[in-house]
Amino acid sequence: MNKIYGSAKEALDGLLKDDMFIAAGGFGLCGIPELLLEAIKESGVKDLTFASNNAGVDDFGIGILLQTKQVRKMISSYVGENAEFMRQYLSGELELEFNPQGTLAERMRAGGAGIPGFYTKTGVGTVIADGKEHKDFDGETYILERGIVADLAIVKAWKADEQGNLIYRKTARNFNPAAATCGKICIAEVEEIVPTGSLDPDLIHTPGIYVHRVIKGDHEKRIEQRTVSAA
């Protein structure tokens, strides 16, 4: 079985349809599947729902799909730094479901692990808890949150082998491992594809069972806040 595809467009072939639900890795602009997002934009598919911690910036990441109005709903924890997002949300064009960051990560993890829901203290007593089941355990109140299963997961990793085993690099890991597990199909874009057997099996972050298609590409890896110390 071949998991390696020649381009983002080829890797997405046959998988995209209007109204679909996509889980994306990345935090801010770090570790985002930028090539797959660009190819999704080019495909013209619309009315998408994204589970992604952020929505990119106006001209990078999921932001490019907001510009073209291909996104109907975002499930995110933080959407600052994106003027077009704010405009579409405040005008009612875009639906937004705020999830606390850890709740969003755990929803992906749970969905990928076959766990339909879990209880968490996060958000109790806030608007996040509205309409959710409350339950007390050992004198503390928790709310029920649902696992996420997406039609498609798109992630960015550093290296893959031909089996789809993935290794991430530094904080570019972030949401990618959890997102990878929660898609019915997962596509990973990576900086380098190495032959099977050349990654240390003890150091693989996402086992290839979760990863169905892999592409290698050149990544811009844009930096959102370039902060430096005096040398």
Added chain:
Amino acid sequence: MWDRNQMAARAAKELQDGWYVNLGIGIPTLVSNYIPEGVDVTLQSENGMLGMGPFPTEDAIDADLINAGKQTITELDRTSYFGSEQSFAMIRGGKIAMAILGAMEVAENGDLANWMIPKKLVKGMGGAMDLVAGVGRVVVVMDHTNKKGESKLLKSCTLPLTGQGVVDMVITNLGVFNVVEGGLELIELADGVTDEEIRAVTEATIVN
């Protein structure tokens, strides 16, 4: 009155040796500059890192290495990386001893509001709701009053909450309070601030 750095320095005195700590964006980030001698703390960044180092020099900038404020940073010898699901497992699981974060409003019962202003500012809670619900101790560092000069320490919050009854201590530019039964306990005054002055600009009940 304390400036931003003095507030950060005061917050740093709350750190204990061996703690794993999460610092929020803004003044809390400055706390790392004032960690007392002999106190060894490990900073967590909720995007997936323990052992956060200082900002990089120009030649050491790495797009794959940022903090939760999306700023470029560096790693240390002790650093470990992990995914967001594990990052919040350690937060929710109570492994992080303390979070120091900013706020828009704090109520006398420990309610915290710091994530949105309806119809005006919609950015999101990020990891703040998880942090305040999960960590051992929550310390808020913020200005005592808003731009209109009104108290940010309230009888009850007017903005949507980040957490209910979660704040343990508030450090403002005017002084330091513990959240206790019945309200706030004033435990320290900032340099040059009188007891009378701080009470005059505090809406919340001060119990002592």
